[in-house]
Amino acid sequence: MFLPIATSNMVATSLAKQDKYEVQHQISILLFVGFACGVLMLLLTQVLGSWALTAFSGPKNAHIVPAASKYVQIRGLAWPAVLYGIGFSKREPRHERFLGTFEGAAWSTIASQVIAAYMMIEALNKKGYNAFAISIPSPNEFSHIFSIAAPVFVTMFSKVAFYTLMTYFATAMGAFTVAAHQVMIQMYGMCMACGEPLSQTAQSFMPEFLYGTERSSEKARMLLKSLVIIGAILGVLLASAGPFIAWQFPYIFTSDLKVIQEMHKVLILFFAALFVTPCTHSLEGTLLAGRDLKFISLSMTGCFCLGALLRGGYGLPGCWCALAAFQWARFFLALQRLLSPEGILNSEPAVQFKPEEVKAA
Structure with missing residues (x-):
């Protein structure tokens, strides 16, 4: 997950300096890193896949390990292509078509992943870059x-760990609670994904205003203001639509009244958590573009610890209260950092990042 963010950050900065040679070189070394990670993941999946599944599922579920292991090993064959192509996109494509068996689902999925990677490579080639040129990075x-x-890895790991911890606590509360949680968290994830392009937009366009040949802190602030306004509007729409659907049309997801009752307990908390999320994407995307990576990794780790402590013993509402606190804490920390006198929008770019002098044409 850190590969596309690192690629966006490095390539966007080089594009801002209008150095096409440096852009091609960075693409080449990042493709090598992605391919090397893919090969490593392939080997780990094939060698340790069954052991990991057995340890994760436990002795009571040993009967599912053979089928699961076969599925994972087939999916693992696509790791080199997936991680080679994921550097061109924000996230891995998901186009699964089930063909009646686990094996059919796995083969159809890796086929879509390989095709998606090839299409992204062709798109890059059409822009004048060589997507097949791989360079081994130097130590520097x-x-x-x-x-x-x-730092991006620490940030992403803390975020994923928090959602995993939520599910872990919900699982311990009984079948009805975990069923309700799965419905709400899946809906939350779908809505949250709609705000992620704001982060990608900030990472793509902010470097031009921060480190480009025509630097302008004023334009950077105006871009961030626009992204935050769009995020606020999007947050209201998404945070209203999700609870409304769960409240008025719960039978789309389940016919069990106990599950529906559990879902209705977290509607307000769902709104509170999702409302601020698109704005947070805009702020954190700006911090990533400005390479304030140490702060964002430390703040995310702190928010993870806070959310884990706040979940308490108050059932499903306690978990979702922790989620709301997690999102609002991220928002206020990122906002305070950007508004501070030492923030990347209020200080000379050379203080935060010193790009090489652009060569005169």
């Missing part, structure tokens, strides 16, 4: 990639 270049990728 690898250190530079690691300095961006490591």
Whole structure:
């Protein structure tokens, strides 16, 4: 998950400096990193897949391990292509068509992943770059990639760990509670994805205003203001639509009244958590574009710890209260950082990041 963010960050900064050679070189070394990670994941899946599934599922579910292992091993064959192509996109494409069996589902999924990677490679080639040119990064270049990728990895890991922890706590509350949680969290994830393009927009366009040949903190602030306004409008629409559907049309998801009752307990908290999320994407995308990576990784880790502590013992509402606190804490921390005198929008770009001098044409 950190690969597309690191790629966007590095390539957008080079594009802002109008250095096409540097853009091609960064693409080449990042493709090598992606392909190397894909091969490593392939080997780990094939060698340790069954062991990991057995440890995860437990002895009571040992009968599902053979089928699950076969599915994972087939899916693992696509890792090199997936991680080679994921650097061109925000997230992995999901186009699964089930063909009646686990094996059919796995083969159809990896076929869609390979096709998607090929289409992204062709799109990059049409822009004048060579998507098949792979360069091994030097120690200094690898250190530079690691300095961006490591904080982003910590950030993404903390975020995923928080949602996983929510599901873990909900699972311990009984079948009806976990069923209600799965419905609401899946709906929340679908709505939340609608705000992620705001983060990608900030990462793509902010470097031009922060580090480009025509730097302008005023234009950067205006772009952020526009993104936050769009995020607020989108947040209201999404946070209203989700609870309304769950309240008025719960039978779309389940016919069990107990599950519906559990769903209705978290409608207000669903709104509170989702309302601020698109704005948070805009703010955090700006921090990523400005390479304020240490702050964003530390703040996300702190929010994860806060959310884990706040979940308490108040049933499903307690979990969703922790989610709302998690999202609002991220929002206020990112906003405070950007508005502070030391923030990337209020200080000279050279203080935060020192790009190489652009060569005169």
